[in-house]
Amino acid sequence: MNDKIRDAFDAVHADEALKQRTREYLGKTVYRRGGRRNTALRRLGPAMAAACLLLALCVGGAYLYFTPTAFISIDVNPSLELGVNCFDRIVTVEAYNEDGQALAGGLSVKNLDYREALEQILADQDVEVYMTEGILSLTVAGENEDQCAEIYQAMENCASEHRNVRCHAGSSDTIEEAHSEGMSVGKYQAYLILLELDPDTTVEQVQNMSMYEIYQLIYTYAREQGIEPPIGGWHEHSGHGYGHGDD
Amino acid sequence: MRSEEDANRAIEKYADTVRRICMVHLKNEADTEDIFQTVFLKYVLRSAPFESEEHEKAWFIRVTINACKDLLKSFFRAQMVPLDDWDGTAPEPGTEQREVLDAVLALPPKYKDVVYLHYYEGYSAAEIGRILQKNVNSVYTLMNRARHMLKKTLKGGEPD
Structure with missing residues (x-):
């Protein structure tokens, strides 16, 4: 074994x-x-x-x-848009018409906190001239609702010190549509309101109009149709009285 | 840490021993290779000197048996032990050597180490007790039972 x-x-x-x-x-x-x-x-x-x-x-x-998370649209006759990043800094300045380009050329707001940028823009002499003659519309739109709410509050605080400034919160859904049509969010929102009242309105017509002219049309069409001008979300601080029916 | 020359010498000297113990416990080549790596790595990393060649050999046997048992304890290994054919280093099927080897490998696990250590390596019950960390009387019992089982299987040869 x-x-x-x-x-x-x-x-x-x-x-x-x-x-x-x-x-x-x-x-x-x-x-x-x-x-x-x-x-x-x-x-x-x-x-x-x-x-x-x-x-x-x-x-x-x-x-x-460098990625904007919200846009502040500034529309008078000049139309421009500020891209705000998640750190509340201005990272893009986009002009949507010639006057807007002229205005943007005289501004130095990149990398500034949007509050400072807004103050600087509203204090600009050229902008002041536009505000005395027309309506300045400030519109905020973005994906982040909290950030947009903060920006809206800051816009209202800033606007309260100036005449003829209206603030509005735009829809984030319309940002892409507005940009593809070559318009700022604020102006595109106003175009959509006008389109509801007059389906024949075209983008080209609106692109060449100042905000004052667009509001005037909205108000006129609304009165003709016997309805309240659908611009209730816009807050008037002084001046022409659009939205209050006393034009 | 031991030198590479020392490692090569140990591989030449103990590879067959490690291989035989692996065959007693394991059933596939991949596991055998794992054990070779584990055992010789432990040897290389062992800094304490051996008292003698016998001490060194006993160390290899103990470490190899423990490594095999550790491997078999693993859940996955326990579930998958394919009976791979042994390669050319084992006796050919049909030979008497193969018949004996098959009989030893067919024993319940607790007997196989004792049979290998006693009949092949020539260790006494007391030495086996030290290597396997078992009581000497338990080793005797295992040896006796294994002997009877092998006798019955092989139907020949008077066991020691």
Whole structure:
């Protein structure tokens, strides 16, 4: 029995390939054989991971910073729009007509907090001239309702110090439509109101009108149809009296 | 940590022993390779010196048996033990050696180590007790029962 069992186990050997794989495993795992590059990579690994993380944070941060989350549309005759990021900074200034371009050219509001930007714009001499002769409409629209509510409040505070400024909260759904039509959100909202009252109104007609002219039409059509002018959400602070039916 | 030369010497010297113990416990080549890596890595990382060659060999046997048992304790391993064919390093089917080996491997697990250590490695019951951390009397009992079972299976040869 002893001999038989010994003979049986004697016939069992570890083959050369298994031994070689074990040597290679130890060489790789313990002795880093032929692994200068691997060692360097291993040492650089954490630094590379940190660099990648930093890059991702920078890219992500830059994306966050430069992406507007809300738009403040400023429409008198000049029509322009400020893009506000999630940090409440102005990151884009887009003009939608020639007067708007002229106004935007004289402003330096990028990277400013939107409150400062609004004060600066409303204090601008050219804008003051427009406000004495017409209506300045401020419209906020964006996906983030909380941010829009804060901006709306700030707009109203700012507007209370000026004549003929109306504030309005626009719908975030209309931002894309407005931009594709080449209009600011504020003016596009006014166009939609006018379109309800007069289905023949075209985008081109409205694009060439000042806000004063658009409101005048809205008010006229509403009176003709015997209804309240559907601009109740607009708050008059002084001046022409649109929305109060005493024009 | 031991040198690479020392590791290669140990692989040459103990690979067959580790392989035989793996065969007693395991049923596929992938597990055997895992055990080889585990055992020889432990050897390389072991800094304490061995008192003698016998001490070193007993260490390899104990560590290999424990590694096999640890592997078999794993839930997944316990659920999947395909009876892969052994490669060319085991006795050919149909030979007497294969018949004996099959009889040993067919024993319940608790007997196989004792049979291997006693009949092949030539350890006494007391030495087996130290390696397997079992009471000597338990080892005797296991040896006797294994002997009877093998005798019955192989139908020949007077056991020791």
